[in-house]
Structures are given as structure tokens and as C-alpha cells.
Amino acid sequence: MLGVHPGVLVVLVLLISAFISPVLDQFKFKRFSIFAIGVSGIVFALSIITILRVNSLGVEYYHFGGWTPDKGIEFIFGELEALMLLLVSGMFFVVYIYNQKKIRAEISKHLRGWYFTLAFMLQASLSGLILTNDLFNMFVFIEISALTTVALISINENRDTVFASIKYLFLTAVGSSSVLFSIGLIYLLTGYLNMDLAGMELIELAGMYPAASSMAMLFMFFGLAMKSALFPLHIWLPDAYYSAPTISTAIMAGIVGKAYIVVFIKVFYKVLSINFFEQTNLANITVIMAGIAIIFGSLFAIGQTKIKRMLAYSSVAQIGYIFLGIALATESGLTGGILHIINHSIIKTLLFLTVGVIIIYTGAENIIDFQGAGRKYPFTMILFSLSALAMVGIPPLNGFMSKWTIAMGTLEAEKPLYLVIIILSSLLNGVYYLPIIIQSFFGGDEELGYNWEFKRLGFKIILPLITLAALILLIGIFPSYPINYINRIVFSLIS
Amino acid sequence: MINLFHFVLILTLIVVVISVAKIKDLLSAVILFAVYNLIMSLLWQQMRAPDVAITEAALGAGVTTVLLVAAISKTGRLEK
Amino acid sequence: MKFRDTIVSIITRFMLPFITLFGLYLIVHVHLSPGGGFSGGTVVGAGFVLLSLTYGISMQERKFSHRTSTLIESGGALIYIILGISAFIYGQPFLSNLPIFPAGTPGRLFSGGFIALLNIAIGVKVASTIVALFDSLGGEDLH
Amino acid sequence: MIDIVVHPNIYYFASIVLFLIGFYILLTHPNLIKKVIGLNVMDSAIFFFFVAVGFVSDGGSPIVEAGSEALTVNPVPSGLMLTGIVVSVSVTAFALAIIIKVYQHYGTINVEEIYVVRSEREC
Amino acid sequence: MERILLSLRRNIAVISSYLQRKIRLRWAVALIIFWIILTGSFDWQQLIVGILLSFLITTYWGHFMLSDIQAFLVTRKNILKLFHYFYKFIIEMVLANIDVAKIVLSPKMPIEPTFICIRLKPEKKISRVLYANTITLTPGTISVYMVDDELVVHALTSDAAHNVSGWYMEDLMCEIEEKGIVNYE
Structure with missing residues (x-):
């Protein structure tokens, strides 16, 4: 059927459930967690169908309202989009299952319906952001996701969250404004808002109007880098990640930033491609910024005393890796970048979820409090260690594969300095992750035996944690399948 | 070729915005900002975009001003 | 506390139906003249804001309670999506015009x-939404 | 109407000037409400830019009468800007709501004073 | 005694509901006229939607519109008076505009802003408000605040302030009120 595409249904189902939840809330509906699991399960199934359909039928376009692409909004279902859609809906599914118990502790009762409205809206806007092939529609989805993210940060109102959210709101609004300005310039130059058509026009026009096109590029770069927290523009990130409730943080760290990076890839490889990689120096500047991000993110992380802040700064470094891979614009570099989007999403989500378990049961927010936590909560801390090691890049785990591929990319681009930076940063990662692991298992004074906590955690928390850990291992041990898939994406993007 | 009226409106806009930036009293700044939005909507009407003009007049000059005044009445009037 | 200026209260009563009708005119004439759902909705909402500014939040609560506004807010969005989805019945993409509306x-x-x-x-x-926004920004203290 | 000869790019120039003034307000004023105003100035400058992109000198309003084929301005940018204005207003409303919360928690809406309050608490 | 009171009250309720229906109909007519002015056409589609919306609005705002304003000012008896009033009003407005322009343009700027409080002769709220708005619309004076029959007026010069009390327009308004307003209660 022409009318129904599973990928479009993803967005629609989410929007409908977002608007149904306040109605249900008014009628004293209680079981929002189960409702959320159901909806996100459906969405997850739909995105699996989407990726299968893309595999069998190739790239498909969906035109809203039956308008032609030069007039109307267009969704694209390519391989990159399908993969990222699967990532987003999978991560949300996992986080919702985990939410079951967590939400009772962190979010007060009368806000739960509201919380799920926001989360559904966020997921819908992120899915739309990934799928859309229209520049202005992209802007609208960016704004929706920004607003819902701020609302998710400040859902528990206290001194830290209001400050973090106002900071994030201002910076993200500046970012959106500059994205919109850039879209205006692109529209002025080409007369199209469709990404493919505008990109096609820009190939010829960029040479004729270098000032306007490079300005469009600069504004777009500034806006998207601000949103995805590339190093000097990351200042909103630590506050936001630290003060938000842990479930919101897991969503933000694992998924929200990644969607903006996907948009970055789409815009800079499809629309502004020629400009970006041949006529200007912006790609080189991005590489340098990414290198600084990798080093300084890790250095800042070492200095932190709060565990969530440390993880936030580690995110800054990892976003640097992703941008490094993207901006190198070589085959391996881009492959590594996209693979690292997936890997970092999985690893960071698992890190925040495990830390969330510890925070919920012990209230430990400082790194020092983690002494001996491994003996009280061995299962959680083993998974924490696994993901931390994956983040450092220990060989059989997935973090190693993406870092390795990015390192190959630096050699392909003949920038060996960045290989050194990657190795150095891995060492720095080790410096701040390993002490926590060692302290948690061997530190502390208490003479506690190992006390497995399966009963206390319950199935609904263990299942998502184990799933994510299994994914880390699977991608680490059998990297060829995802890498082959991503290679196809990269081939279509670079050619 | 450009209409003289447009030119005058644009100059007024810039002057108003600079005075918004310079004024210390927040309430006056908000009222000047409403003036700015009204001039903007007039300009858009002159530039043959009537639907944007009507939306700007309703939202930019109306709702935004009301919300800003509400916020100022809750926080404080003078910029320190 | 009630706003006791007779001029404002009488004029509010006199103007409110006209404000509402103008808002509805903007909404209904979207395809013929400037305006549309957003501007018209704002005008209608501004009428309610005027009401609560003049007569206090209690009067507005009587005419347009918080619960109603929440329900209507979600209902509007749902109607929009359902109208869009109903194109699927005819095998058309989302938001296509239906054959039953010539x-x-x-x-x-x-x-x-x-x-x-x-x-x-x-x-x-x-x-x-405008009404809810005004309420949540503490409109009740303003009158 | 009187016409004077100025380059038609004055619209783009003006919008960029307004954008920069808005950005200046956003950056230099420590007061949060002033920052919100600056943000709005920036946004409306961009909307102005879009309207200018669609503007055709001597074009009529894009309201189609039956059978007429007069020159009209491009309706697409102004249609987009409707959405843009909506988005900007919702961001403003949200920012103001959070600003009121900031005032309740910190007793001030001046960013520098908020930093002072925060650093005092951490010491 | 109680029974009599009760029946009286019920009668009043019946009368007032009848009147409300009548007044509601008048409101609907006014709204439809407004609609025709807005749309500027007599197309049957427009008219149907207009009538529908007008009745929708009168049923929604119904009680609110009517609970205080007991009746319309316009009746068959006083419509000529009203036209006369508006005629005088426009003349006054032009004259006062010239006055204010003189004051503003003269280099000395002889302004002495004053507040005065006057007692209004008209008895109905609606005619008071109409008179207060007349004062506002004639330049140089602005009616600031009105409670019951006290009206605070801000005037640009003391002459204007003196002229406001005992203005002949007020007597005109009283005449309109006497002839026009049927006291339904």
C-alpha cells in the first residue's frame, strides 16, 4: 500500500500516544510504564520492519500529502536512516523497560503522565529528525526535540535543574536560530528545501556564490555543533547531564545527541558536500576541534568528583571521536564515526543505567562513594566495568572496533597526529575509569562477602542491562556485519 | 529600487532595537520590543506577506508581550 | 480580588463575543484570506486571557477549566492526526485530502x-494552549 | 509612492544587522529576560530574512483570485515563517516559565549573581 | 407571604429568561452583521457558517454577556437621539483635536496635567461607560477609572478639566437613557 509505510507509522504512533497520555492522565490512568513499554515495543517492531524493507526494496521516499518533493515534505528511508531509527527505538524500548521501577523513585506521581508525553514527543521528534529529507521540517523537529529535552531535564524542579535547563535552553535556541538562518541562505541560493534537490543545485551554485554558501555552511555547522556538544560548545552538557533525573540523562546521552550528529552527516554530506570537503577549510577545522574535544573531554573528566559529571565529560570526548571520524571524510573514518555513534549510544546508556541503579539504592553521587560498591552490587558493577572497558577500548568489546576504524581513517587521511591523540585519549579514559572499577571491587574497609542482588533488582531492571551488555559483546566479537552494513551507507554518502 | 516606506521602517526597526538594548528598565524594554514587533509586522504587510504579518501581530506583539510582562511582574522590574 | 473598574469590565463583556467571532473567522477562512488556525486560535485564546485578566481566574475557571483545557488541547492534536491518518483508508499518503471533501x-x-x-x-x-500558558505563567496575580 | 534607488539587498543587510544586535543583547546582558528579548530579536530577524527571500518588488499578495495570473510574492517562505514564529513563541514561553522558577530558587534573574549564589553554596 | 415572594421570583425568572432569549437573538444578529462586514459577501455558504458561529458564540457566552448589561441601548424611541449624539461627538472630537494640536505645537507647551473626579448623572452602567469612552476619545481628556458613579478623568489642561464637569454631552446621554432603556427588573 502506498499510504502506509512502517517508518512513517513510527512517528505517527508516537505522536498519537504522546497526545493520548494527558487524556489518560485526566482519567486517572495509572499504568503509564506498561503503556510506554507497549508503545515503544510496537515502534521497535515497526523499525525492524523498516530496516528489513529497506534491505529488500532499497531506498524509498514518502511524500506527505502527495506533494512532489520540490513542494512538500519528504521522508527518506535509506540505509542510514533505517539503522539510526532502529537504534533510537531500540534504546527507548530498553530505557522504558528499565523505567518500570526507576521512575517511581525519581519522578513524583502527578508528573508521570506528563513525563511520558514528553518522552513520546522526544522520540517522535528524534525519529522524524532522522527520517526527514526536508530542511525546514528538520528545523521543526530540532526545535521540538530541544524543547522536550529541556522539559525532561527540569521535570524534577530544584536549584540545579532550573539552572541547567535555562542554560541549555538559551544555547540550544541560539543553535536553532543559526540552523534556521543557514536554511534561509540555502533556500535563497537554491530555491529548494528538499535536501537532495538543494544539494544538487548547490554543487553548481556554490562556486558562483562562495560568500553566501560558506556563510550557510558556517551557520549550519555552528548550530549543529552546539546541539551535539562539540568541544568549545559543550558548556551546557555537564550541567544538563548531571542535574537531570538519571533516566532522562540516559535518554539524552544515549540518543538525543546522536540524532543531531546523524543530521550533521546528512546535511554536510548531502546538501553542502562540495563546499564542505573541497573548497573550504571547515572540515580541517572540525578535525582539529574534534581532536581538542577528545583530549580535553578526557582531561576534564579526570578532575571530576561526581560520577554523573565524569560520565558527561567522557561523553564530550566520545562526541569528539564521532566528529573526528565524520570530518576525516575518508571511507574508514566515516565508517568508524557511524559505528561509534551506535557503540557510544549503547555503552553510555548502559553506564548511566548501572550508575542509576547504584544511585537509586545507595544515593551515592560522588566517585568516592563507589568504594566497595562492587561487593554490595556485584552484578551491576560487573556490567558497569564491562561498559567502562568498552569505552576505554579494550579489544574484544565494541568500543575498540569503532576506535580502531577511526584510527584507520586517520591513517587514510594522512593525519597520524590524530592516531596519537586517540591512543593518548584511550590512556586517559583508563585513568578515570579503571580506579572506579578497582576501588569498587577491592577498595573500602567493609568486610562484605559478595551478595548477588538479583532478587532486589528484579527482572525488569536486569533484562535491559543484560541486553545492552550482550550487544556490547556481540558487536565487539562479530563486528563484520555492522561494518559491512555501514560500509554500504558510507559508499552511497561519499560517492 | 526600493520603496522609501520600507527604508524608513527598516531604519526605525534598527533604532528601536538599539534602544531596547540600551534601556535599563525591563518594562520599558518590553514595551519597546512590542513596538519593534508591530513595526516588523507592518513591514511584512508592506512586503506582501499578510499572513506572517497577522501572526506576528497576534503572537509577537501580543502574546510575547503579555508573557514577558507576566514574567517581569513575577521577578523584578529593574535590570541590575 | 476582583478588578473593579466598570469601564474595563463592561467593555470586556461587550467585546468578548466579537473577539471570539473574529478568531473563528480567521480559523474558518484559512484558505481564503490571511490568518489560519494559529492566528485565529491565538485571538480566541486572547479573549479568554482578557476574561481572566478582568474577572479573575475564578471566572475563567468557570468558563474554561484546567481539565477541559487539557482535554481539548490533546483532542485538537488527536483530531489533526486522525484526519491525516484517515487518508490511509484510501491508500493515500498521510495528510492527503480525502475524496469525501471535494x-x-x-x-x-x-x-x-x-x-x-x-x-x-x-x-x-x-x-x-494560550490559556494554559497564561495560567501557568501565573496570570492569576496580574489582575 | 516615491521610489528611491537603493540596492534591494538592503533587506538582507538589515536582517543581518538585526540578527547581530539580537545576538549582542543575548551575549552581553546578564539579565535573563533581556536575553529572552535578544533571542526574540534574533528570531524575528531571521523571519525577516526569509520574508525578504520571498519578496518580489511590485508583486502582489499571494492570494489567488479565480482566473487571475498577477505577479505575486513567493508564498513558501512566509508559510514557513508561520511555523517559525510559533516555534519562537513557544521557546519564549518556556524560557519565561523557567526564568520564574530560577527567580524562585535563586532570588535573582541576573546570571552573574546566580553564579555567585551557586559558588557560595558549593564552598 | 413566602409563597407570594416565591411566585414573584419565579415570574421574574420567566420574564428574564424570555428577555435573555430575546437579547441573545439581538446579539446573534449583531454578530452576523459583524461577520458580513468581515467576509464582505452574501454567499450562502458564508452566511450559513456565519449564522452557525454566531449562535454558537451566543450560547457559549450567553449568560456572561447578559447578566450585567440588562438591555441594549438601542430601541425604536431613541435611535434618532443616538445618531444626534454621535453627530455631536464627531464635531466635538474634531474641535478638541484642533485644540490639542494647538497646545502641542505651541512652543511654550502650556500643559498642566490634572486629575479630577466627577459624579456621573446617567444611571445605567452601559451609558456611563459610553459616556466615559466619549471623554476618552475626545483628545486631551482620558477617563482613567470608574467605580459606581465616580469617574476619575485625566486632563491635559485645567481648562479641559473644567469643561468636563457639566458637559452638555452628559445631558444628551441622560436623554438617550431615559427614552431608551426599559428597566426590566
Whole structure:
């Protein structure tokens, strides 16, 4: 059927459930967690169908309202989009299952319906952001996701969250404004808002109007880098990640930033491609910024005393890796970048979820409090260690594969300095992750035996944690399948 | 070729915005900002975009001003 | 505390129906003249804001309670999506015009397919959102 | 109407000037409400830019009468800007709501004073 | 005694509901006229939607519109008076505009802003408000605040302030009120 595409249904189902939840809330509906699991399960199934359909039928376009692409909004279902859609809906599914118990502790009762409205809206806007092939529609989805993210940060109102959210709101609004300005310039130059058509026009026009096109590029770069927290523009990130409730943080760290990076890839490889990689120096500047991000993110992380802040700064470094891979614009570099989007999403989500378990049961927010936590909560801390090691890049785990591929990319681009930076940063990662692991298992004074906590955690928390850990291992041990898939994406993007 | 009226409106806009930036009293700044939005909507009407003009007049000059005044009445009037 | 100025209260009572009608005019005439769901909804919502500014939040609560506004807000969005989805029945993409809404002659009111219906949904949502926004920003202290 | 000869790019120039003034307000004023105003100025400058992109000198309003084929301005940018204005207003409303919360928690809406309050608490 | 009171009250309720229906109909007519002015056409599609919306609005705002304003000012008896009033009003407005322009343009700027409080002769709220708005619309004076029959007026010069009390327009308004307003209660 022409009318129904599973990928479009993803967005629609989410929007409908977002608007149904306040109605249900008014009628004293209680079981929002189960409702959320159901909806996100459906969405997850739909995105699996989407990726299968893309595999069998190739790239498909969906035109809203039956308008032609030069007039109307267009969704694209390519391989990159399908993969990222699967990532987003999978991560949300996992986080919702985990939410079951967590939400009772962190979010007060009368806000739960509201919380799920926001989360559904966020997921819908992120899915739309990934799928859309229209520049202005992209802007609208960016704004929706920004607003819902701020609302998710400040859902528990206290001194830290209001400050973090106002900071994030201002910076993200500046970012959106500059994205919109850039879209205006692109529209002025080409007369199209469709990404493919505008990109096609820009190939010829960029040479004729270098000032306007490079300005469009600069504004777009500034806006998207601000949103995805590339190093000097990351200042909103630590506050936001630290003060938000842990479930919101897991969503933000694992998924929200990644969607903006996907948009970055789409815009800079499809629309502004020629400009970006041949006529200007912006790609080189991005590489340098990414290198600084990798080093300084890790250095800042070492200095932190709060565990969530440390993880936030580690995110800054990892976003640097992703941008490094993207901006190198070589085959391996881009492959590594996209693979690292997936890997970092999985690893960071698992890190925040495990830390969330510890925070919920012990209230430990400082790194020092983690002494001996491994003996009280061995299962959680083993998974924490696994993901931390994956983040450092220990060989059989997935973090190693993406870092390795990015390192190959630096050699392909003949920038060996960045290989050194990657190795150095891995060492720095080790410096701040390993002490926590060692302290948690061997530190502390208490003479506690190992006390497995399966009963206390319950199935609904263990299942998502184990799933994510299994994914880390699977991608680490059998990297060829995802890498082959991503290679196809990269081939279509670079050619 | 450009209409003289447009030119005058644009100059007024810039002057108003600079005075918004310079004024210390927040309430006056908000009222000047409403003036700015009204001039903007007039300009858009002159530039043959009537639907944007009507939306700007309703939202930019109306709702935004009301919300800003509400916020100022809750926080404080003078910029320190 | 009630605002006791007779001029404002009488004029509010006198103007409110006209304000509402003007908002509805903007919403219904979306495909014929400038305006549309958003501007019209804002005008209607501004009428309610005027009401609560003049007579206090209690009067507004009587006419348009918080619960109603929440329900209507979600309802407007849901109507929009359902109208869009109903195109699936005819095998058309999302938000296509349905065959049951003929295009009509341009320039007359019953033309433009279901655009007017979509804008009514938008207008309903926007009006209730404006009211909710004003309430949540603490409009009750202003009058 | 009187016409004077100025380059038509004055619209783009003006919008960029307004954008920069808005950005200046956003950056230099420590007061949060002033920052919100600056943000709005920036946004409306961009909307102005879009309207200018669609503007055709001597074009009529894009309201189609039956059978007429007069020159009209491009309706697409102004249609987009409707959405843009909506988005900007919702960001403003949200920012103001959070600003009121900031005032309740910190007793001030001046960013520099908020930093002072925060650093005092951490010491 | 109680029974009599009760029946009286019920009668009043019946009368007032009848009147409300009548007044509601008048409101609907006014709204439809407004609608026709807005749309500028007599197309049957427009008219149907207009009538529908007008009745929708009158049913929604119904009680609110009517609970205080007991009746319309316009009746068959006083419509000529009203036209006369508006005629005088426009003349006054032009004259006062010239006055204010003189004051503003003169280099000395002889302004002495004053507040005065006057007692209004008209008895109905609606006619008071109409009179207060007349004062506002004639330049140089602005009616600031009105409670019951006290009206605070801000005037640009003391002459204007003196002229406001005992203005002949007020007597005109009283005449309109006497002839026009049927006291329904």
C-alpha cells in the first residue's frame, strides 16, 4: 500500500500516544510504564520492519500529502536512516523497560503522565529528525526535540535543574536560530528545501556564490555543533547531564545527541558536500576541534568528583571521536564515526543505567562513594566495568572496533597526529575509569562477602542491562556485519 | 529600487532595537520590543506577506508581550 | 480580588463575543484570506486571557477549566492526526485530502478540501494552549 | 509612492544587522529576560530574512483570485515563517516559565549573581 | 407571604429568561452583521457558517454577556437621539483635536496635567461607560477609572478639566437613557 509505510507509522504512533497520555492522565490512568513499554515495543517492531524493507526494496521516499518533493515534505528511508531509527527505538524500548521501577523513585506521581508525553514527543521528534529529507521540517523537529529535552531535564524542579535547563535552553535556541538562518541562505541560493534537490543545485551554485554558501555552511555547522556538544560548545552538557533525573540523562546521552550528529552527516554530506570537503577549510577545522574535544573531554573528566559529571565529560570526548571520524571524510573514518555513534549510544546508556541503579539504592553521587560498591552490587558493577572497558577500548568489546576504524581513517587521511591523540585519549579514559572499577571491587574497609542482588533488582531492571551488555559483546566479537552494513551507507554518502 | 516606506521602517526597526538594548528598565524594554514587533509586522504587510504579518501581530506583539510582562511582574522590574 | 473598574469590565463583556467571532473567522477562512488556525486560535485564546485578566481566574475557571483545557488541547492534536491518518483508508499518503471533501470552487467558503477542518483542530489546540500558558505563567496575580 | 534607488539587498543587510544586535543583547546582558528579548530579536530577524527571500518588488499578495495570473510574492517562505514564529513563541514561553522558577530558587534573574549564589553554596 | 415572594421570583425568572432569549437573538444578529462586514459577501455558504458561529458564540457566552448589561441601548424611541449624539461627538472630537494640536505645537507647551473626579448623572452602567469612552476619545481628556458613579478623568489642561464637569454631552446621554432603556427588573 502506498499510504502506509512502517517508518512513517513510527512517528505517527508516537505522536498519537504522546497526545493520548494527558487524556489518560485526566482519567486517572495509572499504568503509564506498561503503556510506554507497549508503545515503544510496537515502534521497535515497526523499525525492524523498516530496516528489513529497506534491505529488500532499497531506498524509498514518502511524500506527505502527495506533494512532489520540490513542494512538500519528504521522508527518506535509506540505509542510514533505517539503522539510526532502529537504534533510537531500540534504546527507548530498553530505557522504558528499565523505567518500570526507576521512575517511581525519581519522578513524583502527578508528573508521570506528563513525563511520558514528553518522552513520546522526544522520540517522535528524534525519529522524524532522522527520517526527514526536508530542511525546514528538520528545523521543526530540532526545535521540538530541544524543547522536550529541556522539559525532561527540569521535570524534577530544584536549584540545579532550573539552572541547567535555562542554560541549555538559551544555547540550544541560539543553535536553532543559526540552523534556521543557514536554511534561509540555502533556500535563497537554491530555491529548494528538499535536501537532495538543494544539494544538487548547490554543487553548481556554490562556486558562483562562495560568500553566501560558506556563510550557510558556517551557520549550519555552528548550530549543529552546539546541539551535539562539540568541544568549545559543550558548556551546557555537564550541567544538563548531571542535574537531570538519571533516566532522562540516559535518554539524552544515549540518543538525543546522536540524532543531531546523524543530521550533521546528512546535511554536510548531502546538501553542502562540495563546499564542505573541497573548497573550504571547515572540515580541517572540525578535525582539529574534534581532536581538542577528545583530549580535553578526557582531561576534564579526570578532575571530576561526581560520577554523573565524569560520565558527561567522557561523553564530550566520545562526541569528539564521532566528529573526528565524520570530518576525516575518508571511507574508514566515516565508517568508524557511524559505528561509534551506535557503540557510544549503547555503552553510555548502559553506564548511566548501572550508575542509576547504584544511585537509586545507595544515593551515592560522588566517585568516592563507589568504594566497595562492587561487593554490595556485584552484578551491576560487573556490567558497569564491562561498559567502562568498552569505552576505554579494550579489544574484544565494541568500543575498540569503532576506535580502531577511526584510527584507520586517520591513517587514510594522512593525519597520524590524530592516531596519537586517540591512543593518548584511550590512556586517559583508563585513568578515570579503571580506579572506579578497582576501588569498587577491592577498595573500602567493609568486610562484605559478595551478595548477588538479583532478587532486589528484579527482572525488569536486569533484562535491559543484560541486553545492552550482550550487544556490547556481540558487536565487539562479530563486528563484520555492522561494518559491512555501514560500509554500504558510507559508499552511497561519499560517492 | 526600493520603496522609501520600507527604508524608513527598516531604519526605525534598527533604532528601536538599539534602544531596547540600551534601556535599563525591563518594562520599558518590553514595551519597546512590542513596538519593534508591530513595526516588523507592518513591514511584512508592506512586503506582501499578510499572513506572517497577522501572526506576528497576534503572537509577537501580543502574546510575547503579555508573557514577558507576566514574567517581569513575577521577578523584578529593574535590570541590575 | 476582583478588578473593579466598570469601564474595563463592561467593555470586556461587550467585546468578548466579537473577539471570539473574529478568531473563528480567521480559523474558518484559512484558505481564503490571511490568518489560519494559529492566528485565529491565538485571538480566541486572547479573549479568554482578557476574561481572566478582568474577572479573575475564578471566572475563567468557570468558563474554561484546567481539565477541559487539557482535554481539548490533546483532542485538537488527536483530531489533526486522525484526519491525516484517515487518508490511509484510501491508500493515500498521510495528510492527503480525502475524496469525501471535494475541492469546490476557489474563492468560496466550502473549498480547499479539509484544510479548514485541520485548521479548526489547530485553532482549538492553540486557543487552549494560550490559556494554559497564561495560567501557568501565573496570570492569576496580574489582575 | 516615491521610489528611491537603493540596492534591494538592503533587506538582507538589515536582517543581518538585526540578527547581530539580537545576538549582542543575548551575549552581553546578564539579565535573563533581556536575553529572552535578544533571542526574540534574533528570531524575528531571521523571519525577516526569509520574508525578504520571498519578496518580489511590485508583486502582489499571494492570494489567488479565480482566473487571475498577477505577479505575486513567493508564498513558501512566509508559510514557513508561520511555523517559525510559533516555534519562537513557544521557546519564549518556556524560557519565561523557567526564568520564574530560577527567580524562585535563586532570588535573582541576573546570571552573574546566580553564579555567585551557586559558588557560595558549593564552598 | 413566602409563597407570594416565591411566585414573584419565579415570574421574574420567566420574564428574564424570555428577555435573555430575546437579547441573545439581538446579539446573534449583531454578530452576523459583524461577520458580513468581515467576509464582505452574501454567499450562502458564508452566511450559513456565519449564522452557525454566531449562535454558537451566543450560547457559549450567553449568560456572561447578559447578566450585567440588562438591555441594549438601542430601541425604536431613541435611535434618532443616538445618531444626534454621535453627530455631536464627531464635531466635538474634531474641535478638541484642533485644540490639542494647538497646545502641542505651541512652543511654550502650556500643559498642566490634572486629575479630577466627577459624579456621573446617567444611571445605567452601559451609558456611563459610553459616556466615559466619549471623554476618552475626545483628545486631551482620558477617563482613567470608574467605580459606581465616580469617574476619575485625566486632563491635559485645567481648562479641559473644567469643561468636563457639566458637559452638555452628559445631558444628551441622560436623554438617550431615559427614552431608551426599559428597566426590566
